[in-house]
Every structure is written in structure tokens, then in C-alpha cells.
């Protein structure tokens with residue numbers, strides 16, 4: 001699938017780009033770099049590293065002004081991994097270093113709501129789960145690499161943002177988190193008490209779940225700190241909610257998780273791949289108890305369903321990926337009907353790259 005993503009030229013910015021390109025490049029680069037870091041790197045034939053560099057080159061020029069960076073969604077921070085790789089390969093590259101610094105500064109310049117919650121994008125006072133995937137990893141990696149004396153502050157900042165979303169978006173009925181919240185509670189969809197939007201969207205929760213497991217890994221050396229334990233407890237709580245929410249028939253997850261089996265709802269492929277990745281990774285790293293068979297059984301069943309249902313094998317040997325919903329925005333009615341009527345995309349990297357991540361964890365468990 002990774003080779004197929006490359007054969008389609010995905011993860012490189014076209015000349016005319018929209019702000020959704022940042023996360024697309026970021027998730028492709030993350031998937032390719034994870035393959036390179038794994039035992040499976042011995043089996044790759046294409047030059048993933050050069051491909052990641054090419055993706056970075058296609059976008060780096062747009063990142064150099066920190067205040068302008070804040071006009072893009074928090075997803076921009078997902079480009080940090082590829083930049084960091086370039087930087088470690090060539091310490092003298094000033095362009096790469098300025099992009100990294102501008103991204104880091106842009107976190108401090110990001111507009112905040114009344115609780116100091118980072119806006120996800122241009123919408124005043126709205127915070128989404130989605131942004132945490134890019135934010136938590138980048139902030140943590142940047143600090144570890146360039147600024148290790150302020151690790152505590154960075155950790156506190158990250159946990160504050162994660163907790164704020166938890167406090168506002170927690171759904172009592174599923175134990176999972178709604179897509180986002182409006183701190184000013186004026187959006188048409190805002191819950192009058194919490195500001196939360198009404199749908200637990202599988203992909204938004206998928207980004208947040210991956211943010212937690214990746215943060216736990218990056219900060220794993222601190223594994224006895226109370227901060228680490230706190231994030232770990234949250235990760236386990238979501239994992240338990242995800243296990244409960246799995247569709248008993250397919251084993252995978254609904255687009256609108258808090259309306260299972262409702263008319264129009266369907267099994268969505270990107271969020272499902274993200275959950276499989278998080279569950280397998282949690283087991284491999286010991287964050288989920290391996291004596292508890294529910295985690296592995298759930299991941300195994302869902303993984304088999306994903307490969308049988310959404311992977312399309314072509315005669316030329318490439319693989320396509322089906323069943324990924326396009327962008328679902330809170331700049332909408334954000335109703336159940338909205339979420340289940342957004343178009344499905346073929347070969348969306350939000351799904352295919354997440355499937356690469358899930359597959360990598362699956363293969364490592366098998367070996």
C-alpha cells in the first residue's frame with residue numbers, strides 16, 4: 001500500500017493547494033517513515049526517504065512565516081516529522097530549520113478560546129480532536145530535539161489541551177469523545193452546557209487516539225511520571241470505549257459512532273484503520289494488558305475486515321483503498337445527517353496511509 005501511495009504521487013503538494021494538503025502530506029510521510037523505522041524496511045524497494053524529502057520540498061516554502069502558519073489548521077504541524085528528518089540529515093539547511101522554528105512559534109501565536117484551548121482553524125473559539133494528532137507529536141518532538149530543558153512545560157501544555165477537549169467533548173453514552181466544541185456555545189450545533197458538537201466522528205476520534213499512543217511512545221522514557229500515567233489512563237479508557245463500540249458483525253467502526261446501525265450510517269475505513277493501529281500498538285508497547293484478549297481479538301477481527309473489504313487489488317500489483325469519508329467540517333450543521341451524507345473517496349490517504357500504519361503494527365505482532 002505504501003508503494004501504491006507513491007505510485008499515485010500522493011503526499012506531494014501540487015502547485016495550487018488547499019489547507020487540507022498539510023495533513024495529507026503529513027500522514028503519508030508519517031506512514032513511510034514508520035516503515036523505514038521498522039524491521040520491514042529491509043523489504044522496501046522504493047526510496048521512501050527521498051520521497052519524503054520531495055514532499056517536504058513541495059511545501060516547505062509555505063511554512064516559513066509563523067504568523068501566517070496560524071492561518072492554516074493545526075494539521076500543519078504534522079509536517080514536522082519530515083522536516084526533522086531532513087534537518088538531522090543536513091544540519092546546515094537554514095530553510096528546513098526556519099520552517100521548524102516557524103511551526104514551533106506558530107503554536108504560541110495560535111488563537112485561543114476563553115479556556116486557552118487552541119482554535120483548530122479560522123473558526124473563532126472552536127477546538128477539535130483532529131488537531132491533537134499533529135500538535136502533540138510535533139510539540140513533543142521539537143522540544144525533545146531542540147529545547148529539552150523545557151520538556152515539563154511542553155508536557156503540561158500538551159496535557160492541558162488534551163484534557164480540555166476531554167472535559168468538553170466527553171460523551172457519557174459511549175465513553176468516547178465528540179468531534180469538537182465551541183467555547184462560546186453559539187454554533188448551531190453547540191451543546192448549551194458543554195459546547196460540544198453532537199456526533200462522535202470516527203476519524204476525529206482516530207486522530208486523537210493516535211495522538212495519545214504516539215505521545216506515550218515519544219515520552220515513554222518518563223514512564224513513571226504522573227503525567228505519563230495520566231495520559232496512559234486516558235488512552236486505556238478510549239481503547240475500552242473503542243472495543244465496546246466495534247460493530248459486532250463486521251468488527252469495524254461506524255462513521256457516526258454514537259448512532260450505531262442507524263439508517264444511513266456505515267462502516268468507515270479511515271477511522272477504523274486508525275483504531276486498529278492504536279490498539280495493536282498499545283498491545284505491542286505494553287500500554288494495553290496483553291492478558292486481556294479483547295484488545296487483540298478486536299484488532300484482529302477489524303483488520304481482517306478492512307483488508308477484505310476496502311483493499312482493492314489491481315492487476316498491475318498496486319493496491320487501491322476504498323470507503324474513506326471526505327472532510328467532515330464543523331463549519332456545517334454538524335448533524336447526524338451531515339456526517340452520513342458526505343461523499344466517500346477512493347484512495348484517500350487519510351485511509352490508505354492509516355492502513356499502512358495499522359498493517360505495520362499487524363505484521364510486527366505476527367512476527
Ligand SMILES: *[C@@H]1O[C@H](CO)[C@@H](O)[C@H](O)[C@H]1NC(C)=O
Nearest residue numbers: 053056057060086093095096
Ligand atoms: C534545503 O532543504 C530544502 C527543502 O527540503 C531544499 O529545497 C533545499 O534544496 C535544501 N538546501 C540545500 C542547500 O541543501
Ligand SMILES: *[C@@H]1O[C@H](CO)[C@@H](O)[C@H](O)[C@H]1NC(C)=O
Nearest residue numbers: 064065066067068069070071
Ligand atoms: C508574515 O505574515 C504576516 C501575516 O500574514 C505579515 O503581516 C508579515 O509581514 C509576514 N512577515 C514576513 C517577514 O513576511
Ligand SMILES: *[C@@H]1O[C@H](CO)[C@@H](O)[C@H](O)[C@H]1NC(C)=O
Nearest residue numbers: 112113114115124125184186
Ligand atoms: C470567542 O471568545 C471570546 C472570549 O474569549 C469572545 O470575546 C468572542 O466574542 C468569541 N467569539 C465568537 C465568534 O463567539
Ligand SMILES: *[C@@H]1O[C@H](CO)[C@@H](O)[C@H](O)[C@H]1NC(C)=O
Nearest residue numbers: 149150151152153225226227
Ligand atoms: C518536571 O516534572 C517532574 C514531575 O512532574 C518534577 O519531578 C520535576 O521537578 C519537574 N522539573 C522541572 C525542571 O520543573
Ligand SMILES: *[C@@H]1O[C@H](CO)[C@@H](O)[C@H](O)[C@H]1NC(C)=O
Nearest residue numbers: 168169170171172193194196
Ligand atoms: C456527563 O455526565 C456528567 C455527570 O453526570 C455531567 O456533569 C456532564 O455534563 C455530562 N456530559 C455531557 C456531555 O452530557
Ligand SMILES: *[C@@H]1O[C@H](CO)[C@@H](O)[C@H](O)[C@H]1NC(C)=O
Nearest residue numbers: 007008314315316317318320
Ligand atoms: C495500476 O492499475 C490501476 C487500476 O487499473 C491504475 O489506476 C493505476 O494507474 C495503475 N498503476 C500503474 C503504476 O500502472
Ligand SMILES: *[C@@H]1O[C@H](CO)[C@@H](O)[C@H](O)[C@H]1NC(C)=O
Nearest residue numbers: 309311312320322323344346
Ligand atoms: C468502493 O466502495 C463503494 C461503496 O461501498 C462501492 O460501490 C464500490 O464498488 C467500491 N469500489 C471498488 C473498486 O471496490
Ligand SMILES: *[C@@H]1O[C@H](CO)[C@@H](O)[C@H](O)[C@H]1NC(C)=O
Nearest residue numbers: 019121122123329330331332
Ligand atoms: C464555512 O462555511 C461557509 C458556508 O458554507 C462558507 O461560505 C465558508 O467559506 C466556510 N469557511 C471555510 C473557511 O471554509
